[in-house]
Structures are given as structure tokens and as C-alpha cells.
Amino acid sequence: MARVKRAVTTRKRRNKVLKLAKGYFGGKSKLFRTAKQAVMKSGQYAYVARKQKKRDYRKLWITRISAACKLNEMNYSTFINGLRKAGINLNRKMLSEIAINDAAGFTEICKKAKAALS
16 A cells, blocks of 8 residues: 655645734744644634624613613613513614614604603
8 A cells, every 4th residue: 555645734734724823923923833822722712702792792782872861861771671662673783873873863762662661
């Protein structure tokens, strides 16, 4: 049987890792072993950050909605409760955009939420 030489596949694998580590500081971008560790760790950070980004945006939207509710003499929880009872199905992202760009429209939504609570 012929002997299997793995130089080509090994070089491909190593170059793939080094390409991912491009721009890293020092040996992390030049040496395979440290580059491999850095790429694996950065992948873990990226995975976690994708989950955290969703939380952070939701927090931001809620803060914006809460600030707009306070201008309309309401707090956030009663506003959301009023929306549910009024049957208004807007997500927090859209509510925050309305609060920023269309203050009069948000005031109307607040009035409807208040009316549903009474």
C-alpha cells in the first residue's frame, strides 16, 4: 500500500486557523498553537455575545419605553398591562421606535392603554 502523506491537509488546516487569527496581537497571529487557542476562545466569546446582544437590546427598548411612559404620567408595567388589555400587539422594539420618532403617536397609544385599564 502507498504511504499517506498529510502535509497538504495539515497545512490547509493550520492556514485556516491562522487566517481566523489574523489581526491578533503578537504570537497569537503567527504561531499555530497559540493562534488555535485564541481562535477557540474568541469563538466562545462570540457565541456568548450573540446571546447577550439580544438581552441588551431588549433592556434598551424597555428603558426607552419607560422614559416615554413617564412623560405620559404612566409607569412601564401599567402601560404594558394596558396594552395587553386593549389588544394592542406591538413588540418592544416597535414601541421604542414610536416613542423616539413619533411622540404624538406614542401619547395616543398611552391614552388607549389607560382607557383599557379603567
